[in-house]
Amino acid sequence: MESESESGAAADNPPLDTLSFHGDEEIIEVVELDPGPPDPDDLAQEMEDVDFEEEEEEEEGNEEGWVLEPQEGVVGSMEGPDDSEVTFALHSASVFCVSLDPKTNTLAVTGGEDDKAFVWRLSDGELLFECAGHKDSVTCAGFSHDSTLVATGDMSGLLKVWQVDTKEEVWSFEAGDLEWMEWHPRAPVLLAGTADGNTWMWKVPNGIVRLWDARTGRLLTDYRGHTAEILDFALSKDASLVVTTSGDHKAKVFCVQRPDR
Incomplete structure (x- = not known):
């Protein structure tokens, strides 16, 4: 025999197939009960259905998932419109230093990672002469106060001076790892500092x-x-x-x- 409690529970929770609706009652909402932990086979199937290529394409856009269109006039990621008047392009690597002649402001000297230095004309970019003979990246370059001499120095400590009008080398010196180089503002005197803490001063040319x-x-x-x-x-x-x-x-x-x- 069933107890009264068991019979009452059965009456409160009748089997689903025995439920019946009276009259015109409508079903407002069907609530699904928790089916329990997912089956591993079902999870594996869901992973196979994910298109990872589409997700990677979305990540390549910005944070909102938009793909940015290239801007007009921009070539690559670093280059833009060229507003320069003259371009000097004989260096084959990064250009580390530049100086203008103080007397006429018509000449420039540049030095670069390609172990080369050039003196060229600002008006049209024409090469006047190459300051040849350097053994390392040219990091310092400058004209004397009267623009008659031009000096260049590389990272190995080799300094060279040329006569601008004759385009001939008139002086050279090796001082060690070069940190900086400057001309005296009123005399043909060249100063330089090296990594060992020394400061050098020369009257150029001294021959x-x-x-x-x-x-x-x-x-x-x-x-x-x-x-x-x-x-x-x-x-x-x-x-x-x-x-x-x-x-x-x-x-x-x-x-x-x-x-x-």
């Missing part, structure tokens, strides 16, 4: 021979031509010739110009 009149002490003339320090000299018996040797591996002969001749 100069000067002759004085021994009686009056007046400077007769000076002779330029060496690109390094003068190591020795010799004067002919009649004082008409002077021969010099230098650290630039050269010996030079100069004619002495005396005021009484």
Whole structure:
């Protein structure tokens, strides 16, 4: 026999197929009961149905899922319209330094990662000459105060100076790892600083021979031509010739110009 409690529970929860509706009653909402944990086979099937390619395409857009259209006039991600008047494009790598000549503002010198430096004309970008011979990236370049000399320096510490009008190298020096280089604002004096904490100063060019009149002490003339320090000299018996040797591996002969001749 069933107890009263069991019979009451059965009466409160009749089997689903025994439920009946009276009259015109309508079903307002059907509530589904929790079916329990998902079946692993069902989860695997759902993963196979996901299109991951579409999700990756959406992630490539912005945060809202929009794909940005390329802007008009923009080539690539870094380049834009070119508003420059002149382009100098002989460097084959990054250009690290640039300086304008202070006297005329018509010339520029540039140095780059390609171990090269060039002097060129601003008006049309024409190359005047290459400052050749560097062994590392050229990171410093500049004109002297009167624009007659141009100096370049690379990361290895090699410094070079050229005469602008003749386009010839007139001086060079190796000072160690170069940090900076500057010309004196009123004299042909070059200053530089190196990574070892030293500061250097040179009068450029220093391969100069000067002759004085021994009686009056007046400077007769000076002779330029060496690109390094003068190591020795010799004067002919009649004082008409002077021969010099230098650290630039050269010996030079100069004619002495005396005021009484």
